[in-house]
Amino acid sequence: MHLDQTISLLRRTPPALDALLRDLPEGWIFRNEGGDSWNVFDVVGHLIHGERTDWIPRAKTILELGETRAFEPFDRLAQKRESKGKLLGQLLDEFAHLRNDNLTQLRGLNLRPADFERRGRHPALGVVTLSQLLATWAAHDLTHLHQISRIMAHQYREQVGPWIDFLGVLKCAGHSS
Amino acid sequence: MHLDQTISLLRRTPPALDALLRDLPEGWIFRNEGGDSWNVFDVVGHLIHGERTDWIPRAKTILELGETRAFEPFDRLAQKRESKGKLLGQLLDEFAHLRNDNLTQLRGLNLRPADFERRGRHPALGVVTLSQLLATWAAHDLTHLHQISRIMAHQYREQVGPWIDFLGVLKCAGHSS
Numbered sequence: 001m002h003l004d005q006t007i008s009l010l011r012r013t014p015p016a017l018d019a020l021l022r023d024l025p026e027g028w029i030f031r032n033e034g035g036d037s038w039n040v041f042d043v044v045g046h047l048i049h050g051e052r053t054d055w056i057p058r059a060k061t062i063l064e065l066g067e068t069r070a071f072e073p074f075d076r077l078a079q080k081r082e083s084k085g086k087l088l089g090q091l092l093d094e095f096a097h098l099r100n101d102n103l104t105q106l107r108g109l110n111l112r113p114a115d116f117e118r119r120g121r122h123p124a125l126g127v128v129t130l131s132q133l134l135a136t137w138a139a140h141d142l143t144h145l146h147q148i149s150r151i152m153a154h155q156y157r158e159q160v161g162p163w164i165d166f167l168g169v170l171k172c173a174g175h176s177s
Numbered sequence: 178m179h180l181d182q183t184i185s186l187l188r189r190t191p192p193a194l195d196a197l198l199r200d201l202p203e204g205w206i207f208r209n210e211g212g213d214s215w216n217v218f219d220v221v222g223h224l225i226h227g228e229r230t231d232w233i234p235r236a237k238t239i240l241e242l243g244e245t246r247a248f249e250p251f252d253r254l255a256q257k258r259e260s261k262g263k264l265l266g267q268l269l270d271e272f273a274h275l276r277n278d279n280l281t282q283l284r285g286l287n288l289r290p291a292d293f294e295r296r297g298r299h300p301a302l303g304v305v306t307l308s309q310l311l312a313t314w315a316a317h318d319l320t321h322l323h324q325i326s327r328i329m330a331h332q333y334r335e336q337v338g339p340w341i342d343f344l345g346v347l348k349c350a351g352h353s354s
Contacts (some may be wrong), residue, residue, distance in 0.1 A: 001336070002204075005202045009329070019189060019192040019195070020189050020190075028186070132336065136343075139330045139333040139336075139340075142330035143326075143344050146327055147346075152186070153316045153320065161306065162302040162303065162309070163302065166313075
């Protein structure tokens with residue numbers, strides 16, 4: 001685990017999403033890919049819920065309790081409730097603030113190389129290591145950047161005409177809900 | 178074609194890529210997804226080549242020549258030659274500069290609603306409209322943001338352990354090379 005590299009990525013996600021999404025026309029914020037799929041607003045709310053309940057709380061569970069207690073299950077629909085009545089700009093601010101706090105906490109753990117192999121218990125996946133948790137935190141950001149680019153591109157599906165054959169993002173069926 | 182919405186997206190891509198990529202550790206810039214797949218450096222070079230030779234030149238071809246002359250074919254490997262010896266920071270600067278110029282040119286065309294239905298000829302796809310070209314410009318940005326998130330996530334493929342099952346981006350096989 002190259003912690004510095006992972007932190008370098010984790011601190012980039014809020015400004016990257018800010019540059020991409022702040023003050024975006026509503027057509028891109030609230031349209032989804034059909035059915036009960038998520039829109040961009042849902043995705044940012046989901047990232048916020050992760051900052052509050054997932055990554056750092058789970059890292060602390062590993063360090064304090066090891067495998068003796070499974071992590072709290074993650075609520076993948078919490079944002080439907082928690083984002084209600086907010087504006088996208090507020091969510092972007094909240095995400096940036098929470099991520100910054102969490103990276104400060106992560107640095108404050110002063111992890112030594114041996115710590116990365118410490119083990120915890122995921123409620124569905126079983127035994128996992130701290131190193132895997134931290135790598136997943138970064139890869140989870142990228143999964144949702146991947147999803148956001150796909151949701152936004154979906155709004156152009158009809159408009160691109162025959163070019164659809166050349167646009168990989170419009171062939172992506174989505175790999176997470 | 179909502180030109181304002183498309184311009185709003187097109188002007189976001191350079192700052193979003195800047196926030197995500199500038200001064201990124203080399204492990205994320207120069208590693209690819211295996212074989213002769215592209216790395217992040219290649220993708221930014223490809224976006225630059227598009228700014229130089231694809232979108233605005235093709236829009237002008239449509240407006241000036243209609244279907245009488247097919248567009249110049251796009252060189253998908255130009256960046257291997259043109260990016261040689263440059264740093265990623267230089268490429269990000271170059272992309273931002275060219276995109277800004279091109280959006281100034283686009284606004285300067287003073288397109289009227291009827292212009293969006295004007296037709297040109299793509300060397301492989303046949304007849305296309307100006308509206309489709311402009312939508313493709315934006316969707317092409319999103320295709321490569323989608324690809325960049327996938328290339329970066331690939332570097333975590335081994336490190337995430339059992340979480341791989343929950344990370345959509347690691348199930349994406351890539352839909353463009």
